[in-house]
Amino acid sequence: MPKPVTAQPDPIRALVVDDEAPARRRITDLLARDGDVAKILTAENGADAIAKIREERPDIVFLDMQMPGVNGLGVIEAIGAEAMPVTIFVTAYDRFAIQAFESNAIDYLLKPFSDQRFDTTIARAKERLNDLRLRNADSANALGHDLVKLVAQRAKPGAIWHWIVVKSRDTTRLLxxxxIDWIEAAGVYVNVHSQGEAFLCRASLTTVASRLDPFRFVRIHRSSIVNIRSIAALERRSHGEFEVQLQNGDRLMMSRTYRSEVEALLGQPL
Incomplete structure (x- = not known):
């Protein structure tokens, strides 16, 4: 009786985008040892990457975020978030490399990275790529689409707040x-705590949370958001809760509901 034929995965076409030759070589060498990768393309800058993506239609792109001229954001803007291939961000700056990016939806490589970290990343990319091919549906999300949208949004003026407008009588201040150390709900508005003072901002906590930098601010309770850099210590309490001690002496409670968000931002368990 003949053995059933096992379907072989389609060959993968990968594009490596980085302005530094050693960085490109590092990734291409790792890809070359992978039997599933049939073709490896390279691009030395963002403009070259845009042309290669449009002409070659690679399956996976390793995209450096910091490049002179057209950077990673420029590539995303030119191609469009929805049209980007399965995307892995490559960066030398840890402001892009937070645990919130490490999920089944997206991934990144923080330079310098180990062979093991690369293997984990490429395995995740293959899994998502296979899922896309099996579904054969335009509505399926490619690896990195959520992150691509977030990063692209950060490039738009006003999309992420770097200042918060607070008003007091006839005076408007920009904080x-x-x-900002932390923010608490105050009815339909919020109180913004900064340098020992509290200011009323006429926006809801949900609105403020959606506009703050997700690399820095994290929700620790249904009524409070904290600047991760303002935290001095975390003291365990009962039922999975923590008391958050800020550097300015303020003490807040972190509910267990939001513990995972804090751990994701820190990249480490509490």
């Missing part, structure tokens, strides 16, 4: 979000 830099870098100087």
């Amino acid at each position: 830099m979000t870098d100087q």
Whole structure:
């Protein structure tokens, strides 16, 4: 009786985009040892990457975020988030490399990365690519689409707040979000705590949370958001809760509901 024929995965076409030759070589060498990768393309800059994506239609793209001229954001804008191939971000800056990016939906490589980290990343990319091919549906999300949208959104003026407008009588003040320690719900508005003072902002906590930098601010309770850089210590309490001690001396409670969000931002368990 003949053995059943096992379907072989379609060959993968990969594009490596980086302005530094050693960085490109590092990834191409790792890809070359992978039997599923049939073709490896390279691009030295963003403009070249745009042309290669449009002409070659690679399955997977390793996209450096920091390049002179047209950077990774420019590539995304030119191609369009929905049209991007399965995308893995490559960066030397940890402001892009937060645990929130490490999920089944997206991935990144933080330079310098180990062979093991690369293997984990390419395995995740293959899984998502196979899912797309099996579904054969335009509505299926490619690896990195959610992150692509987020990063592209960050490039638009006003999409992410770097200042918060607070008003008091006839005075309008601009508080830099870098100087904010934490924010608490105050009815339909919020109180913004910065440098020992509290200011009323006429926006809901949900609205403020959606406009703050997700690399820096995290919700710790249904009524409070904290600047991760303002945290001095976390003290475990009962039922999975923590007391959050800020550097300015304020003490807040972190409910277990939001513990996973804090751990995701830190990239480590509490």
